[in-house]
Amino acid sequence: MKRRWLALAGFTCLLYGTDSSTDGKRWWSHILYLADDKLEGRLTGSEGYRKAAIYVAGEFERAGLKPGGTSGYFQPVKFKSREIVEEGSSLALERNGAKEALRLGEDATISMRVDPAVSVEAPLAFVGYGLTVPELKFDDLAGQDLRGKIAVYMSGGPSSIPGALSSHYQSAEERGVFLERAGVVGTCAIANPAAMDVPWARSALARFQPAMSLNYPELDKSFGLQISATINPSHLDKWLAGSGHTADEILALAKERKPLPHFSLDGRLNAKTEARRTEVESPNVIAILPGTDPKLKDEYVVLSAHLDHLGVGRPINGDSIYNGAMDDASGVATLLDIAEQLHEAKPKLRRSLIFVTVAAEEKGLLGSKYFATNPTVKREQIVADLNVDMFLPLFPFHILTVYGLDESDLGRQVRAVADPLGIRIQRDLEPERNIFIRSDQYNFIRQGVPSLFFKVGYEKGSPEEGIAKKWLKERYHAPSDDVNQPVDLKAAADFNRMMLLLAETVANQTARPQWDQDSFFRRFAKNGD
């Protein structure tokens, strides 16, 4: 592997890298700062986030990058924040005049992503995956009168719908349009055991974290939803009672990603919700490395990562600080490491690079949505997004999983960079986890910008898969995603080098990246192709 790096450095003209970049220690030093307990988990709107933003701006400046925000390196973003007051909240199933109270946190949780009405009482309908995919004429919402009802659905989708399409139509924004059209007043999503990253008990604890939305009316649609809840699949039978269907049946079908039935449910849901509402502000932190080509310098390649994490929450094993070392201090550290390597080697890049670290990814990709819809350079000048979020260098880097690989020119460019390094490229092994829409690249995609997203990859059934799965189960969105976990620094350094070479390749390529002719995401492209 090492020899291949040197050979590659030869043909890119520059021998990059001091020891501190090649051994991963500089990358790790940024994580040590950002994921320190003192930053209290970098919750959007918090003092810890403010410290992190100041640190990143300082590092951008040290690396010789130009400010790219609206106020120096900062682009302030306003958010509404909501926290549940569970003492004043309840869910109950009402059948034949009898009410069965549900246990919040055990049977179900109330989500604050949807701004809840104080009280909702409505009949329930089971709508399969709750998916509408017009181009496949697939519609789980058809055939039942859903007006005024609460739609109960299994998260995920059937295997008949290709991954990208399925992911796209499972996004809150796409679902919302069809739910509103059908007259649905609320949703109850069944957590799909086949796609759950973390055990129910831990994901249920997250219900006490504040939910946020952008505090700009044009960017904050509610789609007429008054309540949104998540159902624990272990207690699904309570909801299905009297319907003629069982949890075992539904879960078995969902596990195989088979089509699900549609049927009305017996009874009504009574939901009462008390919420504490505040307004907060946090900046995206943005910096520019100007390109040198007289024409192409007005085009920008985005390198993005999210600076926020979950803050301070319910303790797990006595620790209440959710440090977010891998999620996503690691991606921010990659951007900083790339900026420093470029500062040291000073290559001439034809296009400009714009480094965008965003707020409120954990709150529904909000900071990136704000940047992508209100960019600090002209929208049509943004030609690509390379997003780095929790790439998980937990074992040596030989395989790169690329999300969006088959969608645009960028897929061929990443192959051209990885092949000489001996890194094998693979596509998404688990489309059912919806990873392609679960990080900030998705907001760029929605603006028509070809994008890629990356993870250190593994083969199915390998020991590395075991390590990655164990990490998700034990550390993902837990306080133990901190600086006291084993990380493969060499893998991180190798990954960072690959990202740097990819950024250079995209910046220097004469042709602007384009969506492939047959890419589903091409529909968002506005640049006339």
Ligand SMILES: [Zn+2]
């Ligand atoms: Zn996260």
